[in-house]
Every structure is written in structure tokens, then in C-alpha cells.
Amino acid sequence: MKEVSIIIKNLKELLNGGHAHATFEQAVEKLPAKLQSQVPEGMPYSIWQLVEHIRITQFDILEFSRDPDYESPKWPEGYWPDERAPKNAAAWEESIRQIANDRKAFIELLEAPRADLFTLFPHGSGQNLLREAMLIADHTSYHTGEIIVLRRLMGAWK
Template sequence: MSKGTEMLIVELKKLLSGGAAHVGIKEAITDIPFELLGEQPHNLPYSIWQLTEHIRITQWDMLEFSRNAAHQSPEWPEGYWPQDPTPKDKETWEKTVEEIENDLDTFIELLESEDLYETIPHGTGQSILREALQIADHTAYHIAEIIIIRRLLGIWKS
């Protein structure tokens, strides 16, 4: 592996995990009172729960696409968004948070083990690099929405 590719992987891992220029998903969803996960202040179209579950589903879909030729993506948009603004219970919320972390760790392992630039054989021109950038971009976009909701609810730190 070239020095440039090694450096790129280090930077991609930072981008995917948060903590550099952006808040990461862990920080964005830590210490949210369960009873506020379903709130949609000021007529916003999504709750923190819906945004977090959407991040989980989308990240999982990109991970599975990247490593599994037999993977079938959910139908858009209904397969990517939970209908209910509130998680069923605390266990459902905790499972979503855990799966986001586990799938991100698995994607980072894939990032470290595969050729970043090689076209994914069952795709239409995608590469692991493209999928990494798409996961990071998509997640950052929705993390910003989560933070806005937290600010509106008075549960963000600054």
C-alpha cells in the first residue's frame, strides 16, 4: 500500500468517525432523554429517532452493497425511514445505536483491507472510496439535523 493511500485511509477513518471538523454520531446522540427521541419541534419533518434510524439503515445498506453482491437495498424512500417518530422502546434505541457503531467498525475494516479505488464488481462504477465518502457525507448531513433538534429542545451542550 502506498504512503498516499495509507494517509488517505487515516483521514477517511477520522471523517467517518467524527471528532475532527464535525461532531461524530456518538457525540450527537449521547445523553438524549428517551422521552425526547420522538419530538418534532417547530413542525420539523423528522425526530431524532427517525434521523438516527435512517443513518443506521443507510450506512448498513452501503456497507452491505460494498461487500455482498447478493445484497438487495430497501425500497426508496419507505425502506430507509421509520414511520413512527418514536422508537418502540429503549432496547430498540440501544440496538440502533449499537448497530451504527458495529457497522461503522466493519466498514472501516473493509476500508483497511480492500483496494480503495477498485470498482466494486457488482456495482455500476462505485468503489470503496466512493462509499466511504458517501457514508461520511450522508451521516454528517443528518447529524447536523439531530443537533438542530437538540438545540430546539434545549438538550445540546452549547
């Protein structure tokens, strides 16, 4: 169907971001390590905690969408790291890389020959692939905006 291919094209653009605002990758690009763990006054979390929250949540949605036997973490503690800082630079880079890889894997679900955007998953409570794609995009966009606000508060955003 022509309409479905247009929807998938638009979902891919939405997931990859960048039309109306900065992408996730732009928001974390060249962030000094010392700022990854800082929590500005009045804010509840660090940029590291936001990055990890995005990673954990996106992975959860991906696995939920492709594996009916997958069990989500307990809410909310399973979706937020306690640590305000990554263990090291490698942990930071791995989290960023995993976000990109999981987004790519979700896009592959959308592009699969038998992908069905509209049929409700037999598991869950009314979710379908279209809804989950929009949820990833919305969630990541929301927290990307928060990362940019934190960077502005720390004087580290253009």
C-alpha cells in the same frame, strides 16, 4: 503504497468524525427518552427517525460494498422508519450500537490487506470503496447536524 495508507487513515478519521464538528455519538449522548420521539414544529421527523435512517443507510452501504448479491431497500420508504419513537430504551441503544458496529465493519473493509479503494465494483453504477466511505461519512455528518438542530430546538443541546 504509502499514499493509500494515508488515504485510509484519513477515511477512518472522517468516518469516526469529530474534527470539525460533534460526532454522531456526541449528538445522541444523554438524550432524554421523551425527546427521542418529539418532532418540533416545522420539522419532518424525530431524532429517532434520523438515528434509524442513519443506521439503515449505513448498513445498506456496508452490505452493498461487501456483497455483490445484496439488494438495497426500496427508495425512499425502505430507508426511513414510520415510527417516530423507538419501541423502548433497548431499541434506542441497539440502534446506536449497530451504527457503531457497522461503521467499524466498514473500516475493516478499508483496512483489509487486499482492499482496493479505486476499482469500480462489478455491481452497481460506478461505485468504489473510496466513494462509499465518503458517502457514509457525508451522510452521517449531514444527519448528525440535523440531530443537533432538533436538540437545539428542544432546548437539549449545550
